[in-house]
Amino acid sequence: MTRIEEDYRKSGEIPPPPPEWVNALESVSKLKSGGDIPRKLLEDIHKSIQKIHDKTLSEYRRSYEERHKILKAAQPAWRSVDKLASEMEKKMLTLQGNAKQIDGHITKYEGMRTRDSKTEHALTTSAFVQFFISGLVMVIAMGGAFINYKLIALPMSEMVGASDYITDSLKTSDVAALVIILMEASMGLFLLESLRITQLFPRIASMDDRMRHRLMLASLIFLIILAGIESSLALMRDMLITDKASLMRDLASVAPVVEDGWFTRIPMAGQMIMGFVLPFALAFVAIPLESTVHSLRTVIGVLLVQSMRGLAFVIRFVGVMFKRIAKVLELVYDIPIVIPIMIENWVKALRGNVSDKGQIKSGSTS
Structure with missing residues (x-):
């Protein structure tokens, strides 16, 4: 900025100095007598004026060229300043948006600190909605992964070997197809992480731009390679199905079906x-996966709290029930024990009456 100000100051227009022949003309105009002297003076003044004019004009042009x-x-400095100003404007707009988001998060945090029921209910509801929506998208993605698995399972069995088993019921070809699908999902996850769309791995987000761009290119290249491999496996699957159908027709002694040109190539394409x-x-399954991971903590916490409350209610109910049962x-x-007690009291009462009567008789005889 200092350099720009200095250059701007240097490029300012400097007015030319006042001509020196003005005073000379004033002196000549005051002469009263004519003759050769005024004429010579005027000629000399004309020559001087012409020289001064040429000199002033050349200096003026030279100063303009310098400016x-x-x-x-x-x-270039002004262009860089303009570029910096536009970038600063964009960053200020981004900063303003981030400040609004921070204000919203601070408001939620204050509500959480004060244990505001409204804030807790809003956060819990938002977490459950996000969990169910991301879960629905994950289910759809699992359906796509299943279709993807079916596309490459048959050709992988031909490549790896259909009779090769890891366990009694687990084929090596199935595991290989599943590994390819998981590698595709991993490359997609790293690609979205390097683009900072998801933030499941903070270390990737904190990388410098150069390393992050390298990781993005590497993930994209590996993903394209895996997609090409899967496309070739899909072609191989169509060829295997066609060969199997031809073999079945040959075994059944059926005349071969005449192909209809490009129309029969549509399923393969x-x-x-x-x-x-x-x-x-x-x-793109990484996006709902991140939402599921972030909302799963709240969902599990709420479910645990509700489970503990339900367990406490059950224990309290069982305790009250046992207390009432006691x-x-x-x-x-008291029902079976009261009868012997009543008989005992009745017997004691009879014995007391008999002893009282005996005492009365003995007293009367005396």
């Missing part, structure tokens, strides 16, 4: 396109 050179040299597109579609058992115990 133009200064302005031309300052043009569709499978190849699907095999190339599905890996890129599967790459009271009932006590009353039930």
Whole structure:
């Protein structure tokens, strides 16, 4: 900025100095007598004026050229200043948006600190909605992954070996097809992480731009390679199905079906396109996966709290029930025990009456 100000100051227009012949003309005009002297003076003044004019004009042009050179040299600086100003404007707009988001997060945080029921309910509802929506998208993505698996399972069995088993029921070809699908999902995850669309791995987001761009290019190249491999496997699947159908026709002694040209190639082209597109579609599963991971903590926490509350209610109910059962058992115990007690009291009462009568008789005889 200091350099630009100095160049701008240097490029300012400097007015030419006042001509020196003005005073001379005033002196000549004051002469009263004519003759050769005034004429010679005027000729000399004319020559001087012409020289001064040429000199002043050349200096004026030279100063203009210098100012133009200064302005031309300052043009890249002005362009850089304009670029910086536009970038600063964009950053200020971004900063303003981030400030609004921070204000919203701070408001939520204050509500969480004060244990505001409204804020907790809003956060819980938002987490559940996000969890169910992302779960629905994940289910759809799993359907796409299943179709993707079906496209490459048959050709992988021919490549790896259909009779090769890892366990009694788990084929090596199935595991290989599943590994390819998981690698596609991983490359898509790294691609979205390097683009800072998702933030499941903070270390990737904190990389410098150069390393992040390299990771993005590497992930994209690997994803394209895997998509090409899957497209070729889809082509191989169509060829295997065609060969199997031809073999079945040969075994059944049926005349071969005449092909109808490009019309019969449509399923093969569709499978190849699907095999190339599905890996890129599967790459976007990282977005609902991030939403699921972030909302799963809240969902699990709420479910645990509700489970503990339900367990506490059940334990309290069982405790009250056992307490009431103890009271009932006590009353039930009183029912059979009260009869012997009543008989005992009745016997004691009879014995007391007999002893009282004996004492009365002995007192009367005495």
